[in-house]
Amino acid sequence: MAEEVLVFGTWSSPYGRRVEMALKLKGIEYKYIEEDLTNKSPSLLKYNPVHKKIPVLVHNGKPVAESLVILEYIDETWKNHPIFPKDPYERANARFWAKFIDEKCLPAIRKACWGEDQKEREKAAEELSKLLQFLENELEGKRYFGGGTIGLLDIAANMIGYWLGVFEEASGASELLTREKFPKLFNWANEFVSVSAIKESLPPRDKHVAFMRKRFGMVNTSK
Amino acid sequence: MAEENKVSLHGFFASPYVRRVDLALKFKGIPYEYVEEDLKNKSSLLLKYNPVHKKVPVLVHNGKPIVESLVILEYIDETWKNGPRFLPEDPYKRAQIRFWASFVHQQVFENMVLILKTDGEAQEKTVKEVSEKLSLLEEGIKSIFPEGIPIINQENVGLLDILIVSTFGSYKAQEEVLGLKLIDPEKTSPLLFSRLKALLELHVVKGALPPHEKVVGALKFMRQNALNSASV
Numbered sequence: 001m002a003e004e005v006l007v008f009g010t011w012s013s014p015y016g017r018r019v020e021m022a023l024k025l026k027g028i029e030y031k032y033i034e035e036d037l038t039n040k041s042p043s044l045l046k047y048n049p050v051h052k053k054i055p056v057l058v059h060n061g062k063p064v065a066e067s068l069v070i071l072e073y074i075d076e077t078w079k080n081h082p083i084f085p086k087d088p089y090e091r092a093n094a095r096f097w098a099k100f101i102d103e104k105c106l107p108a109i110r111k112a113c114w115g116e117d118q119k120e121r122e123k124a125a126e127e128l129s130k131l132l133q134f135l136e137n138e139l140e141g142k143r144y145f146g147g148g149t150i151g152l153l154d155i156a157a158n159m160i161g162y163w164l165g166v167f168e169e170a171s172g173a174s175e176l177l178t179r180e181k182f183p184k185l186f187n188w189a190n191e192f193v194s195v196s197a198i199k200e201s202l203p204p205r206d207k208h209v210a211f212m213r214k215r216f217g218m219v220n221t222s223k
Numbered sequence: 224m225a226e227e228n229k230v231s232l233h234g235f236f237a238s239p240y241v242r243r244v245d246l247a248l249k250f251k252g253i254p255y256e257y258v259e260e261d262l263k264n265k266s267s268l269l270l271k272y273n274p275v276h277k278k279v280p281v282l283v284h285n286g287k288p289i290v291e292s293l294v295i296l297e298y299i300d301e302t303w304k305n306g307p308r309f310l311p312e313d314p315y316k317r318a319q320i321r322f323w324a325s326f327v328h329q330q331v332f333e334n335m336v337l338i339l340k341t342d343g344e345a346q347e348k349t350v351k352e353v354s355e356k357l358s359l360l361e362e363g364i365k366s367i368f369p370e371g372i373p374i375i376n377q378e379n380v381g382l383l384d385i386l387i388v389s390t391f392g393s394y395k396a397q398e399e400v401l402g403l404k405l406i407d408p409e410k411t412s413p414l415l416f417s418r419l420k421a422l423l424e425l426h427v428v429k430g431a432l433p434p435h436e437k438v439v440g441a442l443k444f445m446r447q448n449a450l451n452s453a454s455v
Binding site: 050059062064065066069070072073076077088089091092095096099100134 | 275284289290291294295297298301302314317318321322325326359363
């Protein structure tokens, strides 16, 4: 039976890349469609009429939207290389931290790098430090958030594992995630981007830095 | 063996987020201890169980805390496999339900809270937005149940049903406090409204929703607080 898997995304979005990371980890073949968000394709609007956003996964013609919903769908559909623990408590834990990253960490990262003024950026950096400490503690005794191998939470934390570094470089923000402040998280980030399925799913770094710098500016000049 | 399957729920009577968990436990017939929190004076236990957000609801199962209402609902469904299954078996249907659950949680409910906390133009704008979201939700419900929604009973209640009751169950109190209808049974939400009415007839739901006057009091208090702190 021929299986068709499509992924609608944009090259620089961490959300779309999450979906690709999960599919690559499981060795699932898919066709990637790059969207221009200033000129959304009729397919995207058809497959995600509610939010009109990426990513969207289309499996044999049936669309799934929202990156965390897609990750769970992928794990439930292709059972090899599971990315989600079996124990309900550990699953609840992973879901909790994934939401924490999306709802709390991402806005703080954006503000810390590109907030309106220095004061706002400093305040956001302080907030981000507190948030990252929680994640640092989560890594106690673990190589990855998923334990011995990459799991759903590692993929959900891709923004911290890779995008944060790009944003820092592009905006000139002083190092928000350092080995000194967050040794476990720092180490995790390096391990994370070395996993081949992850490495293959990352945007090209120089292009990415240049793109973010052009789009948002290099606002932090003091170091 | 008294400690086995010890369940407690830390909550606040007027919180719809807590209501979701309360309903889930009752639908599954899980015995639990309820701990009412004073949100202006949070217990040290609450702060220990939810150091990140310091909020209710918190479910504690055999000493281990689980927080965030939607996370708790899935935990309950996966841990107690008796009673109604809140999510179906099929991965695609599960994805659809999770998508719409997130939609009701973020797009609908959080905007309803804004409506309560604002007035004038800001409120009008949000009321329009909620009306649009409810139209989308109506379409969403149709897409999940293309052959029509099965008749509700206590054995087939699902995740979306729990969200619908907790979000709209006190609709009469909401209408009284706001002086406007949020959920329109004729124009935007015939399916949603008929589902809500059927759910409100269920024995478990009748026992779980707080009395009308208490909800009116709580909503009035929240609204007054928000409007007072907003004005200069």
